[in-house]
Amino acid sequence: MSDDLGLTEAVSMALGGMIGGGIYAVLGVVVKVSGPLAWLAFVLAGFVALCAGHSYVKLNELTDAQGGSPTYIESLTHNDTLAGMAGWTLLFGYIGSMAMYAYAFGSYFTDLVGIDHVVGLPVRALASVVVVAAFVGLNAVGVSETGEVEVVLVVIKVAILVGFAALGLYYGARRGQLRSGAGSLGVGPVMAAAVSFVAFQGWQLLMYDQSTIKNAGDTIRKAIYVSIPTAVVIYIGVAVVTTSLVSIGFVSKHPETALAVAARKFSGHLGYLVISLSALFSTASAINATLFSSTLFSNGLISDGLLPDRLGDDSSEMPTKPVLVVGVLTAAFTLFGSLEGITSFASLTFIVVFGGMSYLAFRQRDRPEVRAVVPAVGMVGTGLFLPLMVWHLYTAERRVFYSVGVIAVLVLAVELVYFETDIFGHQSGRASSGKG
Numbered sequence: 001m002s003d004d005l006g007l008t009e010a011v012s013m014a015l016g017g018m019i020g021g022g023i024y025a026v027l028g029v030v031v032k033v034s035g036p037l038a039w040l041a042f043v044l045a046g047f048v049a050l051c052a053g054h055s056y057v058k059l060n061e062l063t064d065a066q067g068g069s070p071t072y073i074e075s076l077t078h079n080d081t082l083a084g085m086a087g088w089t090l091l092f093g094y095i096g097s098m099a100m101y102a103y104a105f106g107s108y109f110t111d112l113v114g115i116d117h118v119v120g121l122p123v124r125a126l127a128s129v130v131v132v133a134a135f136v137g138l139n140a141v142g143v144s145e146t147g148e149v150e151v152v153l154v155v156i157k158v159a160i161l162v163g164f165a166a167l168g169l170y171y172g173a174r175r176g177q178l179r180s181g182a183g184s185l186g187v188g189p190v191m192a193a194a195v196s197f198v199a200f201q202g203w204q205l206l207m208y209d210q211s212t213i214k215n216a217g218d219t220i221r222k223a224i225y226v227s228i229p230t231a232v233v234i235y236i237g238v239a240v241v242t243t244s245l246v247s248i249g250f251v252s253k254h255p256e257t258a259l260a261v262a263a264r265k266f267s268g269h270l271g272y273l274v275i276s277l278s279a280l281f282s283t284a285s286a287i288n289a290t291l292f293s294s295t296l297f298s299n300g301l302i303s304d305g306l307l308p309d310r311l312g313d314d315s316s317e318m319p320t321k322p323v324l325v326v327g328v329l330t331a332a333f334t335l336f337g338s339l340e341g342i343t344s345f346a347s348l349t350f351i352v353v354f355g356g357m358s359y360l361a362f363r364q365r366d367r368p369e370v371r372a373v374v375p376a377v378g379m380v381g382t383g384l385f386l387p388l389m390v391w392h393l394y395t396a397e398r399r400v401f402y403s404v405g406v407i408a409v410l411v412l413a414v415e416l417v418y419f420e421t422d423i424f425g426h427q428s429g430r431a432s433s434g435k436g
Helices: 005-019 021-060 069-077 080-113 123-140 148-174 190-199 202-212 216-245 248-253 256-304 318-335 338-361 373-396 397-419
Strands: none
Touching: 005 021, 005 148, 005 190, 005 216, 005 256, 005 338, 021 069, 021 080, 021 216, 021 248, 021 256, 021 338, 021 373, 069 256, 069 397, 080 123, 080 190, 080 318, 080 338, 080 397, 123 148, 123 190, 123 248, 123 256, 123 318, 148 190, 148 216, 148 256, 190 216, 190 338, 190 373, 202 256, 202 373, 216 256, 248 256, 248 338, 256 338, 256 397, 318 338, 338 373, 338 397, 373 397
């Protein structure tokens, strides 16, 4: 990315990280849980994410660390085990996010070409793996979007979604089809908010390369406070249109392509084609941006001794080994996982980490820079989301519950073995307050 990115570029990066691929992958899953109150689920998730974003801003101001969660933990608690576990958990969250984007890409591609299998192999899985492999290759050789290009891409993506929402609301209002879902209030939207949490994580990527952002602290603060509410407004419009024009039952059965089906209702095949192509473009772009940022994040973890040194590559600004490892894990997730399982796992990781950062900020409430109320809301909100999502998966998606549980336990076990023993040659206390 180019040096000295300003507020416009920072907002574009944060907004692009959230709506770039998240809405196309998450909406159908959220509607499946909350029905016509999907819009409320996005409001709740966005509000908690905004409180977590405020906590990140305050932690960034209180420390000299510019590498996100792991460096904040290390700087304020001096516990490299907790810092490393937070870093690994985030990394798996980014892998889950990319797998979710790749799954949505493959689903829209399959729907567009109208072919389910090629030589006996599922087109959805093939397309998902191919798009991941393509961006692994591009990132391995150092190809990435500049800040100026990111602004243009985000403007296009936002314009398409805003147009979808505006035209859909107009069409639905004229035909008297718009519905708020107010008559079906219950715990469903809160559960769905937990599932949708992954759709509000993109702003955090700003924390990993602050050296390229002009007046980084102030710019990132403004970018977070602008981008999250903007994403919420867009999600509300898209959710209301989709749940008003397409039956909940259909969306539940076909969550991957819900937006394109809704667009066909008021703009025919052209609208369906525009949304489908936008979904391909947006999810592919989200994979690329997240892969780039998560690789920089991995490099920071390696520099701080929180990932094995053998993964590093001092000869390249963009180390190839982390790119390849992250790419292989992403491909495995999207190849063998379900959309519900991938989305739930990714949301689970960000709920845990964002809740932890809210708690860490709350612990600093005695400092004049920190007001306890906002971090407390982030802490309580994520604390509520976690058990509700687990309960939902257990009661409604039992197979997803077991698969997510097994993966989470394995990740936690590997983290504990790595940071608490010398089996992998890791030495405790190596982490520093540098980037990571």
